[in-house]
Amino acid sequence: MQVQAASKAYHFGRDRVRALDSVSFSVREGEFVSLLGPSGCGKSTLLWAIAGLKALDSGTVSLDGDPILKPHPAIACIFQEPTLLPWRTVAENIAFPLELRRDQRDGSKERIARLIKRVGLEGFERHFPKALSGGMQQRASIVRALAAEPSVLLMDEPFSALDPFTREDMNLLLQDIWIETGKTMILVTHNIEEAVLLSDRIVVMTPRPGRVRKVVEINLPRPRTAEVLTTPEVFTLIAGIRRAIAY
Numbered sequence: 001m002q003v004q005a006a007s008k009a010y011h012f013g014r015d016r017v018r019a020l021d022s023v024s025f026s027v028r029e030g031e032f033v034s035l036l037g038p039s040g041c042g043k044s045t046l047l048w049a050i051a052g053l054k055a056l057d058s059g060t061v062s063l064d065g066d067p068i069l070k071p072h073p074a075i076a077c078i079f080q081e082p083t084l085l086p087w088r089t090v091a092e093n094i095a096f097p098l099e100l101r102r103d104q105r106d107g108s109k110e111r112i113a114r115l116i117k118r119v120g121l122e123g124f125e126r127h128f129p130k131a132l133s134g135g136m137q138q139r140a141s142i143v144r145a146l147a148a149e150p151s152v153l154l155m156d157e158p159f160s161a162l163d164p165f166t167r168e169d170m171n172l173l174l175q176d177i178w179i180e181t182g183k184t185m186i187l188v189t190h191n192i193e194e195a196v197l198l199s200d201r202i203v204v205m206t207p208r209p210g211r212v213r214k215v216v217e218i219n220l221p222r223p224r225t226a227e228v229l230t231t232p233e234v235f236t237l238i239a240g241i242r243r244a245i246a247y
């Protein structure tokens with residue numbers, strides 16, 4: 001995945017907000033990269049452009065050399081809100097994107113059943129979303145996103161509406177899924193600890209206009225647990241990232 005000189009401004013009336021200014025970075029296949037920065041630095045704008053859901057003013061996004069100008073079957077997204085359809089059961093919600101694409105590949109049912117079990121939703125397939133907790137709804141969103149076997153998973157603050165304990169559980173689940181599936185993952189977050197726990201590299205962004213301030217490699221062994229965040233080495237790392245954001 002390649003982002004090259006991505007720029008975008010929003011206009012409303014006579015005002016103009018430069019959301020992104022010549023942002024460039026690349027993500028290797030199978031890599032976990034976080035886009036980290038304060039509110040308003042253009043993280044969501046950038047992620048939506050990578051998803052093919054928002055047009056850039058200039059610059060390009062490409063996957064294996066193909067320009068991304070509209071949603072791409074190899075790229076799936078998970079948003080802050082679970083966005084499950086309230087009138088469909090968990091199983092029907094998960095199958096929905098495949099239905100829309102008329103994707104009837106052999107083994108979809110088995111794959112979905114395996115994923116449901118993997119995220120701990122076995123037994124809840126016939127429940128409606130409102131009967132599930134926020135964490136369970138996001139588990140269903142993860143399965144829905146993975147059901148069509150994308151190669152890239154984009155996530156826009158997927159756990160920020162959850163309580164801290166559930167959030168930690170979800171982070172560890174996501175790490176396990178990343179290790180098991182080897183998918184390329186790009187996470188938007190403003191939580192430094194979350195970014196350090198999960199990422200191979202963190203792209204630290206500046207606010208208005210959003211630019212790349214620095215790219216930080218996280219060379220901690222995996223699988224990582226929350227304890228990794230309490231070591232002096234990681235403490236220093238987090239302080240450095242915090243300084244980079246504040247400066």
Ligand SMILES: Nc1ncnc2c1ncn2[C@@H]1O[C@H](COP(=O)(O)OP(=O)(O)OP(=O)(O)O)[C@@H](O)[C@H]1O
Pocket residue numbers: 010011012017018019037038039040041042043044045046190208
């Ligand atoms: N549709 C829009 N119209 C006008 N301005 C917008 C629009 N969407 C975003 N912006 C502005 O562009 C800038 C970047 O917004 P964006 O949502 O991409 O940032 P963000 O880093 O994801 O913020 P947050 O962490 O608060 O979600 C902000 O200043 C925001 O106010």
